[in-house]
Amino acid sequence: xxxxxxxxxxxxxxFLYKSALNRQNITGGVHMVEQNELEHQIEMExxxxxxxxxxxxxxxxxxxxxxLRNVIGAFLVGGTICLIGQIILGGFIxxxxxxxxxxxxxxxxxxxxxxxxxxLGVYDNLAKFAGAGSIVPITGFANSIVAPALEFKSExxxxxLSSKMFVVAGPVLTFxxxxxxxxxxxxxxxx
Amino acid sequence: MxxxxxxxxxxxxxxxxxxxxxxxxxxxPKEGKGPLKDYFDFxxxxxxxxxxxxxxxxxxxxxxxxxxxxxxxxxxxxDIHYFLAGxxxxxxxxxxxxxxxxxIPYVGLYGACSTMYExxxxxxxxxxxxxxxxxxxxxxxxxxxxxxxxxxxxxxxxQRPLSSQWTVTGAAAMVLAAQGQGPRITHATIGxxxxxxxxxxxxxxxxxxxxxxxxxxxxxxxxxxxxxxxxLIVTGDLAKIGHRLVQALGEKQGLDLSKNxxxxxxxxxxxxxxxxxxxxxxxxxxxxxxxFLLEEMQAGRYQKILGLGTGALHxxxxxxxxxxxxxxxxxxxxxx
Numbered sequence: 001x002x003x004x005x006x007x008x009x010x011x012x013x014x015f016l017y018k019s020a021l022n023r024q025n026i027t028g029g030v031h032m033v034e035q036n037e038l039e040h041q042i043e044m045e046x047x048x049x050x051x052x053x054x055x056x057x058x059x060x061x062x063x064x065x066x067x068l069r070n071v072i073g074a075f076l077v078g079g080t081i082c083l084i085g086q087i088i089l090g091g092f093i094x095x096x097x098x099x100x101x102x103x104x105x106x107x108x109x110x111x112x113x114x115x116x117x118x119x120l121g122v123y124d125n126l127a128k129f130a131g132a133g134s135i136v137p138i139t140g141f142a143n144s145i146v147a148p149a150l151e152f153k154s155e156x157x158x159x160x161l162s163s164k165m166f167v168v169a170g171p172v173l174t175f176x177x178x179x180x181x182x183x184x185x186x187x188x189x190x191x
Numbered sequence: 192m193x194x195x196x197x198x199x200x201x202x203x204x205x206x207x208x209x210x211x212x213x214x215x216x217x218x219x220p221k222e223g224k225g226p227l228k229d230y231f232d233f234x235x236x237x238x239x240x241x242x243x244x245x246x247x248x249x250x251x252x253x254x255x256x257x258x259x260x261x262x263x264x265x266x267x268x269x270d271i272h273y274f275l276a277g278x279x280x281x282x283x284x285x286x287x288x289x290x291x292x293x294x295i296p297y298v299g300l301y302g303a304c305s306t307m308y309e310x311x312x313x314x315x316x317x318x319x320x321x322x323x324x325x326x327x328x329x330x331x332x333x334x335x336x337x338x339x340x341x342x343x344x345x346x347x348x349x350q351r352p353l354s355s356q357w358t359v360t361g362a363a364a365m366v367l368a369a370q371g372q373g374p375r376i377t378h379a380t381i382g383x384x385x386x387x388x389x390x391x392x393x394x395x396x397x398x399x400x401x402x403x404x405x406x407x408x409x410x411x412x413x414x415x416x417x418x419x420x421x422x423l424i425v426t427g428d429l430a431k432i433g434h435r436l437v438q439a440l441g442e443k444q445g446l447d448l449s450k451n452x453x454x455x456x457x458x459x460x461x462x463x464x465x466x467x468x469x470x471x472x473x474x475x476x477x478x479x480x481x482x483f484l485l486e487e488m489q490a491g492r493y494q495k496i497l498g499l500g501t502g503a504l505h506x507x508x509x510x511x512x513x514x515x516x517x518x519x520x521x522x523x524x525x526x527x
């Protein structure tokens with residue numbers, strides 16, 4: 001409402017300013033420039049107001065994100081993926097691997113499963129239901145590499161598949177490298 | 192001297208309204224299961240259309256529609272003087288490679304999803320201006336080619352927001368002629384770019400709605416008509432959110448669009464097809480107009496239609512640099 005009043009008020013200000021100029025019979029160049037600037041400013045303000053008003057309207061019309069449904073979906077699927085990982089980890093340890101080796105082996109199996117499900121065209125349908133639940137685990141990382149690799153194969157193995165493979169996962173890798181180097185340096189210099 | 196065929200600010204009125212003498216639509220399997228399935232000339236069994244890439248498939252759809260439209264007009268490609276065509280892909284490759292297979296002088300157009308109506312408006316001008324006897328106007332789009340150019344790889348596991356739309360896979364083509372039987376293009380209103388600061392690339396309907404409303408309003412002002420003059424006012428691909436926004440803008444400015452206003456993006460799929468807000472893409476307004484609207488006009492259901500092609504001139508590069516999405520809409524009045 002206050003923004004509305006502002007817009008109504010501005011032409012009034014302009015009008016008063018103009019009539020003041022007329023009364024004083026000033027038509028000097030300096031004042032003309034000032035007046036143009038003022039008009040320009042008012043026009044910009046009007047546009048901004050129009051944009052804001054429209055964006056408020058869009059907000060009203062746009063459907064709300066079904067937050068509760070998404071959270072439940074993410075919890076169920078994300079939890080199940082982690083549970084599967086845990087079972088595999090337990091299996092490797094029971095089979096005689098050390099804890100450290102079992103973690104590496106489990107990650108490899110999960111990455112394989114994520115890639116396989118992406119190749120079979122299942123993972124994106126799972127993600128439609130699960131959202132973050134299937135993006136956050138390591139299977140989601142596998143999906144983000146295999147999906148572009150599959151799709152850009154049509155542009156060849158060099159310029160398509162291998163160069164576009166990291167188009168989605170690239171930032172994750174970059175920031176991962178930066179984080180590991182930073183932590184490595186801290187570890188090295190701290191006693 | 193003022194141009195004699197111009198009326199008002201943005202509209203042209205044709206002296207001898209060009210006739211749409213041939214039209215054809217070719218669509219993918221999802222569209223072929225939708226509510227308009229019986230209206231399409233050709234439905235492909237899969238989105239690869241027996242080819243090795245989606246891009247190649249897209250131009251096959253285009254070639255199929257172009258060939259069928261010329262046949263249905265009882266002409267050969269040599270009778271056509273201009274081919275006005277466009278699509279969504281970079282360098283409009285679907286249109287260009289389709290043109291490569293045809294012996295017709297080619298004018299490439301880019302108006303994002305508004306291209307079908309951009310082509311109809313320009314084609315009608317060429318014909319009524321006396322520069323051509325026959326003009327072929329056509330467009331294509333493909334869900335998978337558009338997704339991978341503008342958004343994510345299709346197998347990427349992401350949740351599509353509820354405001355997102357589904358790009359129609361298919362192509363449409365229409366043959367315009369100076370004489371003949373069929374619906375006639377009586378007026379064309381070329382739209383201005385309108386950008387009210389929508390930056391969300393998953394909400395194209397909201398980005399285009401102000402442009403659509405601006406062109407509708409300008410068309411009615413220029414022609415002195417009111418919305419009730421038309422049996423149907425139909426926008427290209429605003430879908431659920433954009434359609435509602437145009438109506439809301441109408442309410443605010445005293446233009447009643449509650450009765451006879453619809454959108455191609457609402458018509459082409461039904462709600463069970465998991466398309467969220469509705470259809471989009473060049474082919475959305477293309478196949479719905481060529482397949483459904485003009486068919487229903489010839490069947491006598493509609494006499495006067497105001498069709499609008501609506502385009503979100505979205506570029507991933509501009510978006511990543513912080514730009515908003517400019518919208519455009521062109522209107523064509525079709526009367527039978």
